[in-house]
Amino acid sequence: MQVMRDSASIRGSVTDPTLAPLIARLIDDLSDYDCDLSQMVHIVVIDPGDALMTIDAELGFQLLDRPLDVIEAHPGWFELTYVLSDDGFGVVVYVPVRPGVDARLIEHCRESIQ
Template sequence: MLSLTNRAAVEAAINNAALDPALRDLLALRARQLEDDTEPDVELGDLAHFHVVEPGDGMEEVNESLGFAVDVNFVDERRFDDPAFVGSWEWIEHHGGWFELAFVLTDEGYGEILLVPDRPDTNPRLLALCRDHLTTA
């Protein structure tokens, strides 16, 4: 997992030529949007943390990085395998080979953003969760 918890870490990822260009573009877009909507002296890490799934990461690594189980509902604790499961995210969107899951955790709007590559080497359970619950317009 690549965890980006402040502006410097996000900037380093955006400028890292070894990372997928679509990922770098998405990070830059979200960072710009968050900063455009807040006061200039607010640190990006106080608004959101970004977590990027890397090859070999499973649900355990994802859940540990986020600090909660992405495949369990916050309210009723139903698991992803349960037909009545409803995810705790605000949205799941697909962007050029990446899924974005947004979790808003406070009334002030602080959130955790999970970025999941839509590739065959990504954890199949995580891909199924993203594909099965993709937010439609």
């Protein structure tokens, strides 16, 4: 799992050619706000083999139980957005559609997108 909590990591740490444009789009969407990215969003990128318990501990909530604010499907990825506070701060979770990713998580994403 890759966790990005500050502007530098959000802007520069993704090398996956299918994920980088998704994060670039998110940065662009948030660019209208006059504050540091770390004050608006944290990003979590799930890796194959990550246990749901580990993901939940990192997020501070149970991923499968918390209602989604937005979910989008992209080629090879699900993008899950959770708004955590009234000021708009949130977390965006990128779930790869790959072998080794918890099947319950993939199924949750597929059911939520419908």
